[in-house]
Amino acid sequence: MNNLFKNLSTKHLVISLPIAVLMLLGALSYASGDHDEHGHGHEEESEHQEIVKGPHNGRLLKADSFTLELAIFEKGVPPEYRVWAKDNGKIIAPKDWQLSVELTRLGGKVDKFNFAAQDDFLRSQSEVTEPHSFDVAVTATYKNQKHQWKFPSYEGRVQMSAAIAKASGITTAVASAGKLQQTLKLYGQALPDPVRVSHIQARYPGVIRAVKATIGSQVRAGEILASVESNESMRQYNITAPISGTIIERHANPDEFTGERTLFTLVDYSQLEVDLQAFPSHVKQLKVGQSIAITAGDLSATSKIDYLTPNGEGAATVVAHAPLDNSLGHWTPNQSLEAAVTIAQIPVALMIDNRALQTFRDWQVVFIQVGDTYEIRPLELGQSDGLFTEVLGGLDLGARYVVDNSYLLKADLEKSGASHDH
Numbered sequence: 001m002n003n004l005f006k007n008l009s010t011k012h013l014v015i016s017l018p019i020a021v022l023m024l025l026g027a028l029s030y031a032s033g034d035h036d037e038h039g040h041g042h043e044e045e046s047e048h049q050e051i052v053k054g055p056h057n058g059r060l061l062k063a064d065s066f067t068l069e070l071a072i073f074e075k076g077v078p079p080e081y082r083v084w085a086k087d088n089g090k091i092i093a094p095k096d097w098q099l100s101v102e103l104t105r106l107g108g109k110v111d112k113f114n115f116a117a118q119d120d121f122l123r124s125q126s127e128v129t130e131p132h133s134f135d136v137a138v139t140a141t142y143k144n145q146k147h148q149w150k151f152p153s154y155e156g157r158v159q160m161s162a163a164i165a166k167a168s169g170i171t172t173a174v175a176s177a178g179k180l181q182q183t184l185k186l187y188g189q190a191l192p193d194p195v196r197v198s199h200i201q202a203r204y205p206g207v208i209r210a211v212k213a214t215i216g217s218q219v220r221a222g223e224i225l226a227s228v229e230s231n232e233s234m235r236q237y238n239i240t241a242p243i244s245g246t247i248i249e250r251h252a253n254p255d256e257f258t259g260e261r262t263l264f265t266l267v268d269y270s271q272l273e274v275d276l277q278a279f280p281s282h283v284k285q286l287k288v289g290q291s292i293a294i295t296a297g298d299l300s301a302t303s304k305i306d307y308l309t310p311n312g313e314g315a316a317t318v319v320a321h322a323p324l325d326n327s328l329g330h331w332t333p334n335q336s337l338e339a340a341v342t343i344a345q346i347p348v349a350l351m352i353d354n355r356a357l358q359t360f361r362d363w364q365v366v367f368i369q370v371g372d373t374y375e376i377r378p379l380e381l382g383q384s385d386g387l388f389t390e391v392l393g394g395l396d397l398g399a400r401y402v403v404d405n406s407y408l409l410k411a412d413l414e415k416s417g418a419s420h421d422h
Helices: 019-025 162-167 280-285 406-415
Strands: 059-063 066-073 080-087 097-104 110-113 115-118 121-124 134-142 145-153 157-159 172-174 176-192 197-200 206-211 224-230 236-240 245-250 264-267 271-278 291-296 299-304 307-310 318-325 335-353 358-360 363-370 373-384 388-393 400-402
Touching: 059 145, 066 134, 066 145, 080 097, 080 134, 097 115, 176 280, 176 291, 176 318, 176 388, 271 291, 271 335, 280 318, 291 318, 299 318, 335 373, 358 406, 363 406, 373 406
Parallel strands: none
Antiparallel strands: 059 066, 066 080, 080 121, 097 110, 097 134, 115 121, 134 145, 157 373, 172 400, 176 271, 176 335, 197 264, 206 224, 224 236, 245 264, 271 318, 291 299, 291 335, 307 318, 335 388, 358 363, 363 373, 363 400, 373 388
8 A cells, every 4th residue: 555645745735526516515625635744843833834854755843952853664665654863963862762653543543653773763663554644643752851743644635515525426335244245147038927927718618799808908807808609508708807917919809709719818017027047057056035136228126036947948058037026017028138146145344335446546445434524545355246345454344435426536636646745
């Protein structure tokens, strides 16, 4: 993560959302890209005071004749603090003074650093992890006198009101544990449900006297389709629809003999059946009851495998059958589709919504939110199921992060043309 913010500004970083949002709700005020360029005096330096750098390109902190140079060193090593001390311009041996540094990050997490002597400086015993964005508190003790400094050092940090965030379509979620879905992609068709297809014959042979239904007719269960005069009793009886649905075949006309043929075929399209073709290598992975995510163009639905059968056409495949709700009539019989069958669930300690991920420099990042403040977080990622991704490092459990429209924040960071400096 050492070079993630290589180009974040050490000067003021001013970021703006799209002009339409600004015109609607006013100016968007961003935190400085790295306030480390602005100091605070001994104790609490002025925010607008220009930083003075030392010979090691570190920040100079002064108290009378006592001076510290505080630098983050990251050439060939993980980022670490290196600190030099002088009294009246003369180097003070590391054994003759003590130092502690505390970094308070967005959200309240505090990193405390202990130091050990090395050559003519003190070196932190732990890494200064990215992002290098925090409030810094430095305490140095020399000749029994304590010196303290406090100053902000921010980068990639954004201040945004709730109103602007809402108008920008920014949404958030809480990083939590969960289960990734291991899926198998199959292809197939939406077909009429076999149990919702009715082939209607005459109960008693006879002559058809009247026909009320035709191809395409929408009928309800119990509705009269035709009248037949029985050969045995010479009385007429009605043929009625056993289910509600659509007439797709008609083989009945007045004065015809019914015989034993099918007079009408009636289909209920309110529920279809998805038939998915699976190769023999997939058979062991498929089980009745597994969840399915079905898609066809802009349409999507979920279901579960109802039963499995060999392919009836002689191919060396297995067919997975699942019900498909079509009560709104959006799906079409014989429509081609694809499905993702969940064959396993993998528990992970922390995962995020993939919509939140942005590529920034050479890393995958998200923006966390604390109140009206947003800040970038570089991540170490693990497994992904296409919708969610495991987080191995860089984000705390319970952190609130931006999901929708995080690209607005990324775009404005890239516009800043900033650099990463300490």
